[in-house]
């Protein structure tokens with residue numbers, strides 16, 4: 323079997339700033355801090371990692387585990403509202419080829435689909451449900467698992483092993499940032515970078531993914547070429 327682990331933001335969807343607006347609302351309501359995410363790079367980060375960066379920038383220290391949990395719980399309370407606002411303002415987008423490629427892979431007997439995202443599980447679900455893309459993914463690794471991307475990717479791979487009850491032929495990470503690439507490398511996974519998100523084609527190329535595509539429309543052809551011998555066997 324070939325396990326695909328998809329990133330969410332910049333890979334499957336763009337949420338039009340719903341995440342940053344949600345964190346800003348939380349930091350304003352709880353701590354009276356305005357524009358708490360200004361200057362922050364969100365791409366490829368994890369939810370708990372972002373809370374850590376915000377605390378460093380605002381307070382000059384790391385949050386406690388309790389503070390991180392409380393901020394994320396409050397974030398989840400406003401995220402749905404902000405996602406719906408992005409939809410109302412036509413700023414929520416399902417990226418080109420996402421629906422079609424996920425459906426195509428789902429129809430392949432040799433492919434298994436999961437998620438590897440820095441979003442906490444509830445945030446991942448809120449985003450993917452709105453994209454009509456929650457149901458195809460049976461498992462994943464999330465920001466709840468670790469603030470470190472390579473660790474949550476490792477958890478997703480462990481869960482894939484548990485589901486398959488054997489070691490897959492290949493694990494393919496699909497993501498839009500250099501962080502997806504480095505996390506895949508740390509886990510010994512293959513990585514397809516898609517240039518629809520935070521990092522440019524040039525930045526992604528420099529990080530040497532196994533493949534670089536301009537949209538998910540190109541993934542089925544890559545899959546067929548890469549695993550042709552496997553499928554003939």
Ligand SMILES: [Mg+2]
Nearest residue numbers: 329331332366
């Ligand atoms: Mg991403």
